[in-house]
Amino acid sequence: MAHEISILTEAELRKTVKLDLTVIDTVEQAFAALASGEVVMPPILSMEIPQANGEVDVKTAYIPGFDGFAIKVSPGFFDNPKIGLPSLNGLMILFSAKTGLVEALFLDNGYLTDIRTAAAGAVAARHMAPETVETAGVIGTGVQARLQIEAAHLVRPFRKVLVWGRDLANAERCAADIAASLGIEARAEADPARLVAESQLVVTTTPSREPVLKAEWLHPGLHITAMGSDQSGKNELDPEILDEANAYVCDRVSQCEKLGELRSAIEAGLWTKGKPAELGQVISGAGKGRTSAGDITVCDLTGTGAQDTAIATLARRLCIAAGSGTVITA
């Protein structure tokens, strides 16, 4: 029996789905559901294609209360830049959670992932950063450095941004972009210790395999969101930080143990506090987050299929409202 399927390109999605409070609220709802235990989120399907220096990951999750569920396919082919193509591509497919029929194809080349990842950072900032943030710092100078700061500014309207990267010129470009998009002061900071000292909120956004943020830089009233580590070899935070923080929170414990900062801390024998809370538990009040302005808090984000289902469901709604995309009867 034929039914209608909406097909959206990256260009159409960029016009219709913007990083705003609606996106952040939707992703927050997904985290709350994730921690309630009712979400079904199978392990990631992963396939390597060594002949092409490539890999492909498939993520999915079902969230009760959402009309659809997404399946996201993310290929990474790391020789592509040699022939002028991006390494990362991919698409999301939205299915009806009632009938399993395909409802929409988002040929987004990772755009929706960028947005939902930044939104998760804003959810962490909303529930864990101090009420007042004057200065936000970002470590890393890529797409997520820009988007994480843009998202966090929606929930903590800080007046100043500091950017550190291994390459100062990249940090300067990133700061200029942030200043232009948010209309606030933003500058590169050559010393990451000083960046942390001056910030109440720091987001790490690097693919680093060695800590870029040291335990001796911690200070009262600091919140850190570490979102760069999403593979078992990556590590952005000094493993001692997790134990020293007043609250350390995972997006998903089972993933952070394998892919996040928690993995490094466990391997170093520096995690002694049992099962950490999840971000969704902090949202619902069932898990411990910040309890005073002087607390040091850390949120570890590895990226979840629940966020994909949330952003895909919202994207469909926004695209229908905007009349964007191509409809195919299949």
Place this chain on the structure above:
Amino acid sequence: MAHEISILTEAELRKTVKLDLTVIDTVEQAFAALASGEVVMPPILSMEIPQANGEVDVKTAYIPGFDGFAIKVSPGFFDNPKIGLPSLNGLMILFSAKTGLVEALFLDNGYLTDIRTAAAGAVAARHMAPETVETAGVIGTGVQARLQIEAAHLVRPFRKVLVWGRDLANAERCAADIAASLGIEARAEADPARLVAESQLVVTTTPSREPVLKAEWLHPGLHITAMGSDQSGKNELDPEILDEANAYVCDRVSQCEKLGELRSAIEAGLWTKGKPAELGQVISGAGKGRTSAGDITVCDLTGTGAQDTAIATLARRLCIAAGSGTVITA
């Protein structure tokens, strides 16, 4: 960087991709590669959605020598018939094996799966059935009963078909369809023992959880392809048959152990011959199949991601040649 993606609906695919020798040869090539050990085929990703009596499976495989790899998403929502929708739907996505870019979306609602499944039966018949088949029998009366016979007839042009099903009227309808499509004699047979006795090739195509083909019905010169079992609860062949056959062959041993006839035989303690050969090894000569006209042979098919990659790659080539489908720049 924008690139072109072909989108094909089920109706377009039905017009362009027919069950013929080209399909069978392509699926045969996939089986040969699968047994060579170079294929990358991760375990199936599976998610249940109990709230909707639904499930979704994701399969993929990379085959060296094929330009692309497919990811197939198969939702099964078993309350759909109550609202007039089919239980099974789904799509295949074809990616370039060199760059990971999406090349084609096949909104096939399972049509390509039907075709590649029937083609696997024909590959088994080509390499394992006796040279001369006068009569073919089919147990089961659904879509695959028709397609398996149609495919097998391309490699063993038998003159007569017998059909058995639990419901005689269904068997009669199935036989009439086969007679019409192949232009040969086909009739319902009320006694499955007599069906097997008169046939040199028997295909079982049921979702049965209890054997539908008994060991005492075996006779010299019989080949059986059991393609119905694709879940751990299913079982079509008396478990003794596997051990009694001169050659028992799997599409993929690791799957047949969990989902196929081999699972039942192992559980019953009736499989004693070590690791079975795979169909691809029989094709290449590395595994034992039929060695004489009087041998009894059995092939156990559970369905592989390698077949999906094969049919999707071929479908793209055929659709480009026919100019069918919609092209989107994304």
